[in-house]
Amino acid sequence: MHKPKVSVIMGVYNCQDTVEESIESIIYQTYQNWELIICDDASTDGTYEKVLPFTKRDPERIRLIQNKENQKLATSLNRCLAEAKGEWIARQDGDDLSVSTRLEKQVRFLATNPDYDVVGTAMTVFDESGTKGVRALASEPDRKVLARGTPFCHATIMMKASAYNTLNGYRSVKTTRRMEDIDLWIRFFAAGMKGFNLQEPLYLVREDEAAFKRRKFRYSIDHAWLVLKACWILKLAPLDYMYVLKPIVRSCLSPTIMRFYHHRKLRKSVIKRSAIRDE
Template sequence: MPKVSIIMPYYNAAEYIFETVECVINQTFKDWELIVIDDCSPAPETAEVLRKVKGMDERIKVLRAEQNGGAGLARNIGIREAQGRYLAFIDSDDWWYPTKLEEQIKFMEENNYPFTCTWYEDANERLEPYYTMKQDEKQTFKSMISGCNIGTPGVMIDTKVLGKKYMPALRRAEDWGLWMMYLRETDYLVTYPKALWKYRHIPGSETSNKWKQMKAVVAMYQQVLGMNPLKAWMVCTFIFLPKNILKKLKKVA
């Protein structure tokens, strides 16, 4: 069995996926499987692209969702099929440094941390970094209610300790919802204080639409945390918005 299962949803990302898969293959830690899940991508080149991806390494599996359900539900298919003790995630347009898995697993095993993330670099389409996103040393269920600056490709979960959980049926903020589920059952999400991957920002992508992002936050508050609509919008407007979206806009400016 592979020690690490890496989950990658795929949707119309032919321009970037080969570079992303290469960064996985180039990891110094070799005991992994990569599970790519096609979320019913409509692009005509999809079948050929994923055929080539599967042929890049024998540790790569390609699955297909029965219907388009968003990245979260696609990831759930991968989580269900995962054989590794550790769950890791990467999106089809992001990039890991070669020692990402090696360093993070060593950090977890030496300290008995079952739930960790790493710093990352915001980068442009050419993967040129312009900002390092640093998380707090430890985050709790309570502290993460106000916002989540944890990129999914930096998270790793020890399923031998915490078990498998699945992302909520949300189109956005589904990863944040999953972290909140885990934090209900463990004290901390612990940060490895080094940038081990790059988050490629693509103009016009879903995450660049701030209004959609706010609605997604409200939906997560309601579905995962059980808030009523009024409370969810109040927390989003007066706690999440100033701490996250406005802060990021100032950073970019």
């Protein structure tokens, strides 16, 4: 029986145009001791039918499960975790891509740095018009980051299965809809765990026009509540409570302004990385 070192978990919903390429980016990894568990969250397009042939091609390593009704990402990922057999768990989204050396480099990091519970990577942002830039987070984020943003790009992570077990996976409740990663990181730091971000962009994230249109005000309220929760549980500084308002203010901005904001951030990241290489 196949005993994978890495379990890649993927929750998919209505991504029939991208899911095949996403799966292939795992299939063609330089590191091959993996399994891929995909949970279709009751897609209403042809996503399930697009994934099914891959399970027939490699049934030992690729498995497909399906929710009878749409239950959002946290529930889908928990179903994948229940099936996972690997020592390490990697994430992947159905509309994104992994660079061919991604798993190899994350496995190497966790194998040689056992004190860390998770490793993320920088990621290249792209849309229908091409590559837009690289998004990289701090190499060693701490709990204070959660007031201002996220410590890890969720879709890029590889985490110890034992850490997921300790945290009981994702919480699937109203306040974590579309914010299941922020809730996970609050509990992650509260448990005394630590992680690292590789600065090499080993993941390609699709951030197209639809991504900005999907953002809804109620999700911003959820996000603000989680920032407040992070400040309280992790005993952050009093000034950090000011950042509770940030998600709400952002939600009031138009998609055009948000695109401009993210474009400027990516541009600054590119300039900064170029300056570091030139030193």
